[in-house]
Amino acid sequence: MSYVLNTPEDQRAMLAAIGVSSLEELFSKIPPSLRLNRPLQVPESLSEIELTTHVYQLAGRNRPAYDAVCFLGGGAYDHFIPAAVDAIAGRSEFYTAYTPYQPEASQGSLQAFFEFQTLICQLTGLDVANASLYEGGSGVAEAVLMALSIRPKRHKVLIAESVHPEYRQTLATYTANLELHIQTLPTPDGFLDPDALKKAIDGQTLCVVAQHPNFFGCLEDPESLAKITHDAGALFIASFDPISLGLLKRPGQYGADIAVAEGQSLGNTMSYGGPYLGLLACREEYVRKMPGRLVGETVDRNGRRCWVLTLQTREQHIRREKATSNICTNQGLMALRATVYLAALGPQGLKETAELCTRKAHYAAERLAQLPGVRLRFDRPFFKEFTLQVDAAVPDLLSGLLDKGYHAGLHLGRWYPELEKCLSVAVTEKRTRAEIDGLVSALACWRENMCNGMPGTQARSNRMEQGIHG
Amino acid sequence: MSYVLNTPEDQRAMLAAIGVSSLEELFSKIPPSLRLNRPLQVPESLSEIELTTHVYQLAGRNRPAYDAVCFLGGGAYDHFIPAAVDAIAGRSEFYTAYTPYQPEASQGSLQAFFEFQTLICQLTGLDVANASLYEGGSGVAEAVLMALSIRPKRHKVLIAESVHPEYRQTLATYTANLELHIQTLPTPDGFLDPDALKKAIDGQTLCVVAQHPNFFGCLEDPESLAKITHDAGALFIASFDPISLGLLKRPGQYGADIAVAEGQSLGNTMSYGGPYLGLLACREEYVRKMPGRLVGETVDRNGRRCWVLTLQTREQHIRREKATSNICTNQGLMALRATVYLAALGPQGLKETAELCTRKAHYAAERLAQLPGVRLRFDRPFFKEFTLQVDAAVPDLLSGLLDKGYHAGLHLGRWYPELEKCLSVAVTEKRTRAEIDGLVSALACWRENMCNGMPGTQARSNRMEQGIHG
Amino acid sequence: MDKNQSTGLLFELSHPARRTHRLPKCDVPTENPLPASALAEEPPPLPEVGEMDLIRHFVNLSTRNMSIDTNFYPLGSCTMKYNPKRHERLALHPGMTDLHPLQSDESCQGMLEILWELQNILAEIAGLDGVSLQPAAGAQGELTALLVAAAYFRDKGENRSRVLIPDSAHGTNPASAALAGFDTVSVKSNKRGLVDLDDLRSKLDERAAVFMITNPNTLGLFDDQIATITDLLHQKGALVYLDGANMNAILGVTRPGDFGADMMHYNVHKTFTGPHGAGGPGAGPIAVRKQLVPFLPAPLVARSGEGFYLDYDRPKSIGRVRSFFGNVGILLRGWLYIRTLGPKGLREVSENAVLNANYLLSRVKGVYEVPHGERCMHEFVACARAFKRDRKISAMDIGKRLLDFGFHAPTVYFPLVVPEALMIEPTETESKETLDAFADALIRICGEDADFLHEAPHELSLSRPDEVKAAKEPVLRWKP
Amino acid sequence: MDKNQSTGLLFELSHPARRTHRLPKCDVPTENPLPASALAEEPPPLPEVGEMDLIRHFVNLSTRNMSIDTNFYPLGSCTMKYNPKRHERLALHPGMTDLHPLQSDESCQGMLEILWELQNILAEIAGLDGVSLQPAAGAQGELTALLVAAAYFRDKGENRSRVLIPDSAHGTNPASAALAGFDTVSVKSNKRGLVDLDDLRSKLDERAAVFMITNPNTLGLFDDQIATITDLLHQKGALVYLDGANMNAILGVTRPGDFGADMMHYNVHKTFTGPHGAGGPGAGPIAVRKQLVPFLPAPLVARSGEGFYLDYDRPKSIGRVRSFFGNVGILLRGWLYIRTLGPKGLREVSENAVLNANYLLSRVKGVYEVPHGERCMHEFVACARAFKRDRKISAMDIGKRLLDFGFHAPTVYFPLVVPEALMIEPTETESKETLDAFADALIRICGEDADFLHEAPHELSLSRPDEVKAAKEPVLRWKP
Numbered sequence A, B: 001m002s003y004v005l006n007t008p009e010d011q012r013a014m015l016a017a018i019g020v021s022s023l024e025e026l027f028s029k030i031p032p033s034l035r036l037n038r039p040l041q042v043p044e045s046l047s048e049i050e051l052t053t054h055v056y057q058l059a060g061r062n063r064p065a066y067d068a069v070c071f072l073g074g075g076a077y078d079h080f081i082p083a084a085v086d087a088i089a090g091r092s093e094f095y096t097a098y099t100p101y102q103p104e105a106s107q108g109s110l111q112a113f114f115e116f117q118t119l120i121c122q123l124t125g126l127d128v129a130n131a132s133l134y135e136g137g138s139g140v141a142e143a144v145l146m147a148l149s150i151r152p153k154r155h156k157v158l159i160a161e162s163v164h165p166e167y168r169q170t171l172a173t174y175t176a177n178l179e180l181h182i183q184t185l186p187t188p189d190g191f192l193d194p195d196a197l198k199k200a201i202d203g204q205t206l207c208v209v210a211q212h213p214n215f216f217g218c219l220e221d222p223e224s225l226a227k228i229t230h231d232a233g234a235l236f237i238a239s240f241d242p243i244s245l246g247l248l249k250r251p252g253q254y255g256a257d258i259a260v261a262e263g264q265s266l267g268n269t270m271s272y273g274g275p276y277l278g279l280l281a282c283r284e285e286y287v288r289k290m291p292g293r294l295v296g297e298t299v300d301r302n303g304r305r306c307w308v309l310t311l312q313t314r315e316q317h318i319r320r321e322k323a324t325s326n327i328c329t330n331q332g333l334m335a336l337r338a339t340v341y342l343a344a345l346g347p348q349g350l351k352e353t354a355e356l357c358t359r360k361a362h363y364a365a366e367r368l369a370q371l372p373g374v375r376l377r378f379d380r381p382f383f384k385e386f387t388l389q390v391d392a393a394v395p396d397l398l399s400g401l402l403d404k405g406y407h408a409g410l411h412l413g414r415w416y417p418e419l420e421k422c423l424s425v426a427v428t429e430k431r432t433r434a435e436i437d438g439l440v441s442a443l444a445c446w447r448e449n450m451c452n453g454m455p456g457t458q459a460r461s462n463r464m465e466q467g468i469h470g
Numbered sequence C, D: 001m002d003k004n005q006s007t008g009l010l011f012e013l014s015h016p017a018r019r020t021h022r023l024p025k026c027d028v029p030t031e032n033p034l035p036a037s038a039l040a041e042e043p044p045p046l047p048e049v050g051e052m053d054l055i056r057h058f059v060n061l062s063t064r065n066m067s068i069d070t071n072f073y074p075l076g077s078c079t080m081k082y083n084p085k086r087h088e089r090l091a092l093h094p095g096m097t098d099l100h101p102l103q104s105d106e107s108c109q110g111m112l113e114i115l116w117e118l119q120n121i122l123a124e125i126a127g128l129d130g131v132s133l134q135p136a137a138g139a140q141g142e143l144t145a146l147l148v149a150a151a152y153f154r155d156k157g158e159n160r161s162r163v164l165i166p167d168s169a170h171g172t173n174p175a176s177a178a179l180a181g182f183d184t185v186s187v188k189s190n191k192r193g194l195v196d197l198d199d200l201r202s203k204l205d206e207r208a209a210v211f212m213i214t215n216p217n218t219l220g221l222f223d224d225q226i227a228t229i230t231d232l233l234h235q236k237g238a239l240v241y242l243d244g245a246n247m248n249a250i251l252g253v254t255r256p257g258d259f260g261a262d263m264m265h266y267n268v269h270k271t272f273t274g275p276h277g278a279g280g281p282g283a284g285p286i287a288v289r290k291q292l293v294p295f296l297p298a299p300l301v302a303r304s305g306e307g308f309y310l311d312y313d314r315p316k317s318i319g320r321v322r323s324f325f326g327n328v329g330i331l332l333r334g335w336l337y338i339r340t341l342g343p344k345g346l347r348e349v350s351e352n353a354v355l356n357a358n359y360l361l362s363r364v365k366g367v368y369e370v371p372h373g374e375r376c377m378h379e380f381v382a383c384a385r386a387f388k389r390d391r392k393i394s395a396m397d398i399g400k401r402l403l404d405f406g407f408h409a410p411t412v413y414f415p416l417v418v419p420e421a422l423m424i425e426p427t428e429t430e431s432k433e434t435l436d437a438f439a440d441a442l443i444r445i446c447g448e449d450a451d452f453l454h455e456a457p458h459e460l461s462l463s464r465p466d467e468v469k470a471a472k473e474p475v476l477r478w479k480p
């Protein structure tokens, strides 16, 4: 079974037309010694019925968010996705098209991406946005490389430890072989102290990277950070949470030169990590240094408004090794989803979503922090995510709560040894008061059992704990 | 929340244009005494997020076929639906269009329905088919009424007791006020004995209605029945299972004048009873007596081939009380699903599906009949469904097996008092050997507990048992 | 854009040995034991199509339709409102679609709760006492209610043979009455487009079983004589049936039960936005007054201490008009809609449906003749009589030309009481911008050259089909 | 058919106070406690659009695309094959989409099993030892592998600064090499369109880290010197990278590892039919030889007695090239595809991809110049040089004109080594009928009038856009 339409007769007729006698002969250019003369050792073909049963069984071995209440965050969130988003993304003409190289046959996608770019500009308060990068982590790396091409003489990058650990790790990996010195600024109190930045920054500094709200959910002081950065002649790169912009000041307002983000929250499923999309916006003056595709407006020969891929001289297929980035395939369908999502919410919907997240998160924080042995680790305003310190082994606690039906949080010790006893809890607009109260009593009761020395289910050795630290 | 796009401003502007001062005033023609001056007592509005959670919770209180293995039949079956069917039926342009009254703007549906009509002709071996009726039961009633308009002088209808009880009941209800005498012919051995028909039939007989395979899954002897019927100058109406025609002779081949069927099996979900679709096909000569819509081929003014609704003079919107039927809205989308399904299977796929059903059903029958206290009630060839007699209270047994994860069968006592100790078990191509073996051992073990006087879960009083008998 | 690929008939795309769906190998030893005499020599001669061609065929065909999701669709009497996407997501949840119609009550309590709630809600909206969700569509609802009426009178020992129906009624009304075994009597409309009371009185006697009224009627008018009418019928011991196809005009504003109707049907696929599926499915639940409840089809959903159950124990029931429970998939969508709207939303629907219709009326009535009045409910019927007389421009010409503007045509030539009728129902889910664009098109069209209009549509890939040929030499199936 | 309704820009459809998505009332007492200094005065100025308009907007826009499901799409190097509908149904199962990337291993064993199996399958198809599923697309796969190579040489204490790349290579190759910090050296192609061995030798020394080869190459030719090439590089201690974009030609026929490649990427969105989504997403897993495995990004999926787990404990790893696991949604579709095909099906894919390409080649080569040979693999590059010279008909003209026939254009002007290139890849999922129709169109077009072709497309609603204007005065966003 291979979705091939050629029947044996078709094949005979085609081989005859080509003038060869067998399919094998079509591969004559491949030296026999290099050919595989056995079947591939991959599982046998499954019919649609068998495949369907198999997938349902495998799905049954997962515990998705609809089955265990999800309080996990750390860069991916269980936000609600209106059905309209799926309906549009499910249109054949959108999801089975390739990159819009032929504008006459791709106006649907081109207009949608032009709308996407505009929406991201409106969201960030910046001048231009591209048509998506892979996701939030490589987005930070691309932003730093972009900064480097804007300020080629400078080589020092300052990044706050409160930036997503995996983003920092991605940046380190991307730049391993480049002449860049990356310095991580500690954030012991859950945010980057502007004075610490003042001390670290100098004339060699290319850019400063901060995340607001940061990995702990805490608010940074982006205005001060931006000012300090600009005073040193460096560029300020802000990593943001798109949903938070329903309430918070926009990167363009607090002085970001380049703003990047993980766009998953905008109508994309969590899907165990991807596909998501990277958002990148910046000031007009830097547009020709931008990575990724750009859609521009123009007119056809009859003066009819239309859209095309433009400024392609930045891109690899024209510029090759001198391109601003190597990106080719991007995250088009996710950008379409984000476009429908933002249009569906509108200003009011985005505001209310952000508000619900904040209020519910603070309600959860208050209730949880009232439990004995549990306290808020950071005394700092936060958006939809907060850090709890507990007097128990976090992995055991998480595993115990999973058995009670809760994905209760993330073990921060994984990335921050000093936060070994901490977990990060995220609350979206989907969470109900009942679910939050449920988490609170589940945690309370688990702790009691612990203290009374009757541990809940022991956490099966969770290898995530051996995780490397970003 | 009402999907209304008019904003308060829009409303003001529109009211002004109309020349009224308030929305209330638009209803001035409704005598105040007749107006409702309180809000409707219906539940308060739910946001999409709340509605979604609510529906998931309600769905959790159901035990669908993917959760308890489904061996239920009796006119609706758990056949597999290829994903291609859903993909096509999910196209906006198909499912949000109305009846194709404007052919220039409806060629997509019109061509699909023309293809549907052709596929049903190919399936049944008859000359013409309509564009769908509601479902199988009213389909039988429509067929009998159609027969009446063909043979207006005759008033006796003979129907086998082995026809679906709910179809017979529907026929009885439809014809309650008409001058028709409906006589049910007993089928003690699980099929209609041709000799019994010979005895009952006479010159007054309008038509004979049989189902093949019948409600018990048994094969009738349609050729003999048709011959006897025609010898008496009556019409033979056959109710058939579309899937069975992958193997069995077609109604056109065994002499049916009108063939009707429940089309659910053709790519439609079970959906707790609907929407399904009624199939109706007949011989050319009766076309102008047919109920329901017909699509015909023609050409436009440039001679381009196209399709239109035709022979509408049969229909209610033209003929009013003289119409062949009152049907207006039909089951168009289900007919589209059937079209895609049949095209996806093709002759070979339909044959293999029918073969798998038969072989698996017979495997299940053999295994089950080997259990002590369990036997096959009828000694008669069957297709995908068979009747078991057991030495236990069937409702208890069914409820016990449900707790073990099986929808094990239908209690035939519901419709046939003499079959109080019988259940009907259906097996489709989806069922695996493992599932069948599982049912066998579950039943064995339940019976053991019974005999050892340790009843499984008592069946909660299942009110279906008070069911009326067709 | 050219989307012709693989759009020949399936049978023309067929190619031996191709296929889309493949089945697993058989995993049981048992061989096929059916007697040769019962078997066909070969399977039906269905087309053989590969998956790529199959998908392109239907996807490309779909683009040849107008539909709600792509075009304004003011088809009078059909209430073509927006079909919310959330309904498709939720009604297609496998916990709902994957339920067998005969599985035990204990195993579908969630479904039964929804259906029970819907019964109650529909009774409240109707102002009546009992509801059956069984009928598959409006027409079957009419039939069911008339059968209920017949059983009711039979039970009372009354022999009433007639159903009275206004001449403006939809064709299903007389067709259903005939099917139910009644004689139909047509009642005239008066100059105001309402029931002619004198004509009604003259035809009303103890043979009358039911008067079927559509209110608001098919002219989009609310019959303000309704109280008088229902009194008249009740005095004669007859019942009043309301054809509920136009409920979109009066949700939460007035209730059929309150203005004297004893029975009614809903078109869930109109008022409560079940997608029309290019012809169906629908759902036509009926609501009836207390004395008629015992005769409703079985089962109804009932509730006991133990939960919800299907109540089949209804000795006076007429039986059933179809197999299984009903068109549940559409009922679910109706329930989802009502649960989304709530009491306020339901009333908003009617207020804005009526507002949109009257706004459109106010935009076109200077140009188009609208025989029946200044004001309408959720729809109105314009009349091209004058254009026809003076310039040979028919309602059909106007409808076809509208297609060129990307608007579906209104319902034409119905109701029959208006010559050259254009029946226009915008619904509440359209914006003022869309209504204005449509009004502009209507106004522009009636100023266009007659010959040009006779040739319309001009912008579509198809011109007018030869319908006479289609009916004279019917080709109802492809033949090799 | 006119599908223009609501197709203005979202921002032009915007109307104050309209909206689609509404949120529940807040069910917790807590007030919003954020400091005023952090808050914006008002939310972002997003458009305000109602649901009916929103849906029509995007549904109607979609019909302005060509796509696999609607048109033949022979875009060279992109492997536009059929995207099976079962993949969408199964990959969108909430048991898969509703998983958080950081939830514990114990709570996603089903997902981990799939990913683990996919790692092994991709290693087997490559004939290599280790696989990372992390890269988001082919280009990121290239970058990742080059970073792995750099780490490998650093670990060996070797300092190699160069990556050699044939001039026929895709632009991502040199771009990725530069991004990874290498100097790029271009290697010529010979008359046969293959690697010029002398040029390669002349540029090959101990500075060489990696040779990136695409085989079959972008001309659709299998480089039969591959064994010699890989030996040459290995002798110099360098590594060979295979750009796997053309794997559709050789599945189960030959394996990169067997012909000497040490690293490669897959384009799951090409070879294994992840839908392209009008630009993405993709998935670009890489496979590498044993000695490189320690340097792969973390985590990999591993298996222990207790089940599957994410192994982060990889001290020599380069780290990660993105957050979270990878583009799982696309990886899932690739796995579904491979599980559907099995060993036989995978080979059938390549056999028929190559058959279809050669058949098309045989149909057009009499008319179009095809510089490199009689025979091809899964695609071939025709050349409009002669038409251009004699009649001023460019590859672009031909591509645009093809749109009128309902066919998407081939890839034009790539690879750069062929002037006026038309790169044609039919894939295995197209029928002979479609290939014939396409060949007929190609042949007919090159006989058409030059001026007529310069004005193509003619049948689409749009003529050629002014791309120069777009780049000269870039308008990259709507402004009020």
Ligand SMILES: Cc1ncc(COP(=O)(O)O)c(C=O)c1O
Residues within 6 Å of the ligand: B327, B328, B329, C077, C078, C137, C138, C139, C140, C170, C172, C173, C214, C218, C243, C245, C246, C267, C282, C283, C284
């Ligand atoms: C006024 C009226 N009555 C009855 C009907 C019949 O309803 P259905 O099509 O659901 O059978 C319709 C539908 O067109 C109608 O408009």
Ligand SMILES: Cc1ncc(COP(=O)(O)O)c(C=O)c1O
Residues within 6 Å of the ligand: A327, A328, A329, D077, D078, D137, D138, D139, D140, D170, D172, D173, D214, D218, D243, D245, D246, D267, D282, D283, D284
């Ligand atoms: C030959 C070749 N190499 C590399 C790539 C880059 O792959 P991706 O677009 O997945 O990043 C492509 C895709 O166009 C390609 O054709």
